[in-house]
Amino acid sequence: MKIRCEASFRPDIALPIRSPLNLQLSPLIALQKLDLRIAELKEQRRKIPERLEANESPLREATRGFQEASASGEALIKERRGHEKDLEAHEDRIGKMKDRAAQLKTNQEYQAHLFEVEIANKKKGEIEEKILLAMEQIDQIQRIITGAQATLKESEAVFTKQKATLDELDRTLASELADLDIKQKQLSGQVEKTLLARYNKLKTTRKDQALALLKDGICLGCRLQLPPQLVSQVKRAQDVHTCPYCYRMLYWEGEPGTEVKGATDRDQAQNFEVGESV
């Protein structure tokens, strides 16, 4: 079996007409369908990690929110404890100050003592205010933490479900791909070797589309208008013809045509036209 350019069509070595499709191309058409399905499934599988990553984004956000709120809460508790220690130490000082009062001898010393106690009490009030403020802030942050915790829990549940779905999809795709791989090997075995090599080469350079359907005189691989003689030849389905623009092997899904009766090689070559983009 030989792949030949449409311009050098030689009826003497062409296979007899086999309706509705050229038998040389039938297994290849099936193979391309399979290969395209395999490529599609592989693409779906390739995208799973990034889908998982995207699904995990709200969970990461919720985790960060919870961690930040918790850290703020801890910092505030630490601050409150610091103030409480200050207060304790300060009350201790006031106590000692008051104990010293009995030892005071002069009125002047007593007045100075009263002033000292007044200042100390004022400072005590300030520390107590700081403690109250910290406690209020702790209450607020506690509410934020509770909310963040609920969001986190919800995000975890949603992500667990999404992950399970994607894991299941990955398993299904892997299993389907394994089946298709076997079918692909079987089908490849049914294609004539030279044709298969040609197909595989074209497949690599033409983004998995080695074959192109001919429709309304247009190669659906490159969307260019094909020369009328070539269209007729492809419709006759006697041999493998390639698109002069994208080099894909052309096939026709209708009944084989008969409109090129009597055309010579020279006629066909002369009838080639420049492809028009549609």
Ligand SMILES: [Zn+2]
């Ligand atoms: Zn083309």
